Amino acid sequence: MKVSLGPVLFFWSKQKIYDYYEQMLQTPVDIIYLGETVCSKRRELSTAEWLELGKHLAASGKEVLLSSMALLMAESEVSTLRTICNNSSLRVEANDLSAVQLLSEKKLPFVCGPSTNIYNGRTLQVMQRKGAFRWVMPVELSGACLKSILQQAQTLGFSDDIETEVFSYGHLPLAYSARCFTARHRNLPKDDCQFKCLDYPEGIEVKSQEQQQLFNLNGIQTQSAYVYNLLGQVAEMKAMGVDIVRVSPREQGTEEIINRFKAAQNEVLNEIPLNDDMCNGYWYAKPGMDYIAG
DSSP: OEEEEOOOOSOOOHHHHHHHHHHHTTSOOOEEEESOOSOTTOOSSOHHHHHHHHHHHHTTTOEEEEEOOSOOOSHHHHHHHHHHHHOSSSEEEEOSHHHHHHHHHTTOOEEEOGGGOOOSHHHHHHHHHHTEEEEEOOTTOOHHHHHHHHHHHHHHTOGGGSEEEEEEEEEEEEEEOSSOHHHHHTTOOGGGOTTGGGGOTTOEEEEOTTOOEEEEEETTEEEEEEEEEOGGGHHHHHHHTOOEEEEOOOSSOHHHHHHHHHHHHTTOOOOOOOOTTEEOGGGGTSOTTOOOOO
């Protein structure tokens, strides 16, 4: 079982990105996903610079992939996607079906990201036949649903041909919109957002009128307010046949989180202290913001 580091979902400065990944090279993380998956206006690093960073990280022995965007809304974004899919250096995590189509036409192996919405074994088989060598379970699915999909894959005879990855720590990416909520929060139009996402390196917390945490706004992306934490479910996932657990980058403490998940895979469970902002309800088919002790 491996630990992966998902793409940075927030908007950070170029230097902060470079410094962050230099730190990640010192951790036991096995797989690193790079690139912009949320908003094409976040151009601190160009596609060419992401590729160069990926080659640098891959030289250390890590598996490195380039992730595509989850929501395409302009021809310029499609053009960037083509550049990503045509690169000869890194394999790609496809986060929408246009990426799947481009990569399958080229007969290139790829990862189906969590936003490709795979909900049953038959759909997973279609993706595997198109070239997927790994898939990331949609974040809202339960452990029981995942077990069912993996059993279907075994029955259909392709379970050994595709790896399974589960988003296991971080703010859950729940939805994408054509509207930028960060710009709206600052009373700015989306086309003149002034890159205000840089002011919120871990998003904008949204509370109800009763002051309950509801969401985390990240540009056009709506995330869970609570941090999803499946550390206590690592043994269950391992027994189920999950190959990789994904940690989503956070501004502080990512190294410690990676170390905890690595230890849990070796059955050394050092529980991340439970704060009020943790959740795992989806895993148990409960409301996502719930936390159920494993």
